[in-house]
Amino acid sequence: MVGTCTALHLQARGWDVVLVDRRAPGQETSWGNAGLIQREAVEPYAFPRDFDTLADVLAGRGAQVHWHARGLWQMAGPLRRYYKNSHPTWHARASEAYSRLIAHASDEHEALITASGAHALVKRDGFRFVFRTPQAHAEAVRRAERLHDHFGVRHQAESADQLAQAEPALRMPLAGAVHWLDSWAVSHPGALVQRYADLLVARGARCLTGDARSLQAQGAGWSVQTTEGRVEAGQVVLALGPWADPFIRRWGYRFPLFVKRGYHQHYRCPARLRQPVLDAERGYVLAPMQQGLRLTTGAEFAPLDAAPTPVQLVKAEALARELLDLGEALPEPPWLGARPCTADMLPVMGPAPQHPGLWFNFGHAHQGFTLGPVAGRLLAEMLEGGRTWIDPAPYLPSRFV
Template sequence: MKADIVVLGAGIVGLSTAIHLARRGKSVVLLDRRGAGEETSFGNAGLIQREGVFPYGFPHDFGALFRYALNNTIDAHYHFRALPGLVPFLARYWWHSGFTQHSRIARLYAPLIENSIAEHEDLINASGAGELIRKDGWMKVFRTEKARDAAYKEAESLSIAFGVNHQKLSASELKVLEPSIKVDLAGGLRWTDPWSIRDPHSLNKAYLAYFQSLGGRLVSGDAATLEHVLEGPGWRVATPEGPLEAREVVVALGPWADTVTRKLGYHFPLAVKRGYHMHYGTQEGAHLNNWVLDAERGYFLAPMLRGIRLTTGAEFAFRDSPKTPVQLTRAEPVAREFFPLAERRDEEPWMGARPCTPDMMPIIGKAPRHQGLWLAFGHAHHGMTLGPVTGRALAEAMLGEKTVVDLKPYRPDRFLA
């Protein structure tokens, strides 16, 4: 098999990149060991986070650090065995999360976030997936006035600096919006710009069908077999149907990117934050009308097509270690006290791994030491949000077009000596 370009990884980033290349007349093969959107892109809160200008940083206040050190929270958990290997990454992550550095990163990150809705809308319309989308934002709710007021202050700053919109909600307004919530709340904050996705996997499948309508192909294969062919087409990868050859290749493998990049001599500081979800039914008469974050407890409830999806925070562990859904175990009883959840609808908790860089920004652009090698990974918590804008910008860069956003801040060589 031959193609102009092979895209390794059929998550939202790889799929979006493949679409934009196919739109530009390139013959594109999308290669994955599974189907489209069946790894990290499968399980998330289902948000296109237009408000997420500040990527998730490492806390700097002593109280939060002490709380996480106890290793008994819902929003964070770590494996002791993984810590020694994670220390260099965490140290750099902590440094970049300082106020000055984090503010600078937000300014560099903002152009990606600012284009997230428009680029998803383009693909949603093209793929006929509008029924999967809600356009009414999401809510944080607060149990204490202190947390509420701090969130209001932060939201006002973001609105001034980055033009994101929000609505402050009183306790009585929350009661009207979410009458089934059982606890007394001090108020809430609705981010009004984001869109939400009723089933992220179905959205990925709709994007795949659109890619195939453009002449693109999805094939099964092991990206780790990629090899650089000095005399020939450029790149070759093994598939069950035989070798696949192409002039150019895009590595969009998320947390598995290092299975390819390390073999080629690139050592990016890529770590993972693992996360879990479970779907639930609701007790008779109960309804969850909005995507809701219980901000002071650290879990998220989302009304998906399959049921109410409960998602947890970050687990720091080896990428391929067995599941340890302790955060879900901690979150479920708290969530049941908060909202009348009923039966579990999944046989076991889902687990995924978010690919993270220490400066919290993705790696997007041309690999510096190989012709025809392009990289797109490291989107951390915002892979679903940033997939389409990343795909468009990278396709434009590959074809020498003016890019929708400046890719210099995300260039791969920022991490290479």
């Protein structure tokens, strides 16, 4: 999503663009996510700091978090910084910067959805957090009111009866919901990226297959090997999502990056869920998709390349069956992806500090699908060298050097 949108925004500013990927556009993390364009996600996901939650995580209780010892060991440095940055004072500061990006996400998607004729993939009637206990519901309503007052995020607080009317398929007595009114649901996230890439090609760009690891400095610019030969360019943008860290390390950059892996599985669900739902006290999402009902899991702290361990999927499936008649799982292996995260919860967007003509656009964590068009526009404006419509200072790669 991020690379394709960056290419579109550069093209719109007159650059001759080639999109190079080792697969077709939209086949990786941007394929398997929950498909939410999250206007409500103005606060980045903080590391839990209360003792009970941490104890649950460490003991492996619940479905929200799973970890591999090797993953914690490998990511220990960035995770320590992530924990520190999640202190309420620093988290509030990160939220100010994050919310400035999120505020434009729907408008920027809308422009590309219209231009690519992708309206049929997008539903604009919101997304629900549902709650099992009255205490958690009341707390969430207070938070939603604060997000409204501070960031202009619209919501509707729903009682148990209102929720039952809105989503009759939910069968467990629930305490209520927060319905985020301005968030959107995409019924096939990979197809939306493909539509954006088709638009790019229709407007004259090329999408080529190639490996970013073949990137070399060449003359005053860069070159990369593709199946159609070496492509040369004066400027290169790296939008490698979770693969950014291993890549930039080869160029000498040690940024506090890490991944939170996540799984999905589709179900033939005979019951019809009208909108996506987050089971907020249990930490998984159910989202209606073209393929079936998609269940996506929370965070797994494991090395990017470790074998899949879909423990959370098993736990989340059992919890989801309390809420809904999921039906059978589709006969496909669980999908595994990885959220590209940073220790300060802000994406990395801007020029590579030590390599002229090299640009970074990654680290969009839990909301890269939402933020792709905003990230693409901001990067294109920076690369053009004029004034940007959002101040890029909080996101610049130089903050880590």
